[in-house]
Amino acid sequence: MRKVMLLAAVAATLALSGCFSSGTKVSDEQVASLEKGKTTYDQVVAKLGKPQAVTTMSNGGKIAVYMFSKGSANAASYIPIAGAFVGGASGDSRSVTMTFNAAGTLVDYTTAESHVESNHGL
Template structure:
């Protein structure tokens, strides 16, 4: 095999591995240590770090949200012409929410997960 062929194969494999991740997943072990009616907002932030969003509701409650997203580009995306139809990306998102009363005590824990794909042709998989 020539050096040129080896380079092309290595390049294709490196492109197929492209993707991105942002945020940090909040694990079940982490959320299980928080006790409703007892854990404070400061304790959650000390454990999980700064949230992606902090919202104060009309009733005085505060919602902290931790958002995780992972995008993986499909290898077929990089194949000329075929990529237009078979290419795209798979996207995994997760939002962990923690609601606190006006005194900063945990009221509710929620988790929303979604997995979907998108294609270059505009249709979602």
């Protein structure tokens, strides 16, 4: 539900602003370079920068999330008057979630990608 609300907000923002990008984009190659059981939280932060979200678990472990979003209004959005009826926007997002144990060592990671389209009109 939270992702749906975020994507809806992104689509609305796109319709008003044209295009945007936000967050830290983590490539498949960067993810592949992480070694479970060896790479530490501090090494990840040194390599990728500060994550957009960090959760500390009751066992002392951490979950770090890197998120990236980009989007743009479609060309029809810029047609005077008609754009309000035939315009729209699209956006893509990618997140990488990493789990670290209490010692700060990488346990596991997941990646997720999504795409959203928004159209104006009656």
